[in-house]
Amino acid sequence: MTYVITKSIDAIGAYCPGPLMELIRAIKTVEVGEVVELISSDKGSTAELPKWCEKAGHELLEVVNLDNNAQSFRIKKGEKKVRKK
C-alpha cells in the first residue's frame, strides 16, 4: 500500500481519551484524501480508533506495530458526511 503521510502525531504516553482527541485535532487540519498518522501506546486505541474512523467516515488504511510497544495508525480523511439541514 502506498500513500504519503501528511501529518504525523506522536501520542505515546497519552491515555484515553488523549489519542482520539489528538487524532480529531489532526484530522481537522488536513484535506479530504490526505493521510494522518497517529502513534499511540495506549492499548485502548486498538479498539477505539477503528470504531471512530468507521463512524466518522474516515478510512483506516493500516495499523503498523512499532518496536516500542506502540502502534502507528494511518488514517485517510473521508468526505464530511452530508447533514440533513
Place this chain on the structure above:
Amino acid sequence: MTHQIVIIGAGTAGTIVANKIHRKMKKLKELFAITVIDPTFKHVYQPGFLFTMFGRDKTGNMIKDGKTLLPKDSKTIEAVVTKIDTEKKIIYTNIEKVIEYDFVVLASGARIAVERAEWWDHSIHHFYSPDAAEELYEKLKSFQSGKILVAIGDIPFKCPPAPVEASLLLDHYFRQRGIRDQVTIKYASPLHMCFSIESVNTVVEPLLLKRGIELETFFNVDEVDLEKKIVYSLEGTEENYDLLIVVPPHATHQYIIDSNISNGAGWVPTDKETLEVIGQENMFALGDVTDIPTSKAGSTAHYQAPIVAANIYAKIVGDKNLKKYDGHVQCFFLTEFGKSLFLNFNYKAPPQATGLSGWIFLRPRRSWYWFKQVFKTFYFSLIAKGKI
C-alpha cells in the same frame, strides 16, 4: 541566602502547594520566602457547582478570600502574570511589577475558554462557574418537559466525571419533581463509551441506561444551529434539544504561551513524576495547568503538592534524589443525591472495584456520598491549608 519561591495561581493547586512548602521548610525560615500571584484571590470550591446547578448549595458557601488560606508570612500580589523570562528568572505582570524568582511554581489552572468554540452562544448552559451554575438552576426550575442534551465542548476539561454525574443528577432531580416522564435526558459522549476509564465505565454506563438516560457515543460537537436547536457532530450525526448543557472548552493562560513554555495545545509540558517543567530550570507545575496524562482535578493537585514542596526543598539543600508523583488521584463520583462511587487510582492501577479491608469503591454507596459532604466542610480548613 533566601530563595525566592514564586507561585502563580491561588486556586486549589497554588494554595495547597504554598502551604505544603511552608510546612516542609518551616524550620528553615531563613532559607525561603513565598510570593503568590493571583488576579483575584477568590478561592472557589469547584466540586460545589454540581450542587449549585440543582439549588442545593449557594455559591457564597464555596468562595473564600484566598489570602486567608495562604501561609501568614507569604507575600501576595494581586495581578495577572503576562510573561516569564526564564533566562533572567523574572516574572512580568499587568501592574508593571517585576518579580524575580529562584523557583517558580505554575499553578494557574485551566480557564473556561468559550471563545475557542465558534459555535458557542450565551444560550448554551454549563456549570463550570458559580454564575453559570446558578443560571442553569434557574433554567432547570422552569423546565417542565422536553429534551436535555448534555455534551462535551472539547477535551481535556476539569473533572472528567462531571458531565456524567450531571446527567445522573438530572434524572434524580426530575424524578423528585415528579416529571421525569416528561423529560428526555441524553448524554452525548465524545468517546466510544460513556466514561474514559474502562473499570468505571462498566459500572456507570449500565447505570445510565437503567435510569433511562439515553447515550450517544462518538459525538464531538462541531456546530450548533441555535434556531433549529440542533447540535451537529464531527462524526456526521445530529441531536436536537430543548435545553443544551455543554462542558465548555478549557484553555491555559496566555502568559504560558507568551513565555514559550507551552506544548502545542497550550498546556505545560511537565515531568509526570518529578513535576519539573520539561526544559526549564527551577520551574515546577502542578494541577490543571500541566500536560500530565491524568485527571484535571483538585485531588490531582492535592497529591502533587507535597511532591513539588519536597523537590524544591531537595534542590535548595542540594539533594539530587527528587521525589516522584505516582499519579494518585481520589474522587467521588455522584450517581444521585445520596449515593456516590469512590475512584482511587494512579498511573499503574486504574480504579478498582474494591479497596483494602473489602471497602467497595465502584458501587453507588450512601457512605461515599456522605464522605463527599463531609469533605466539603473541611476542604478550606484542612485540605487547602495543606494540613492533610
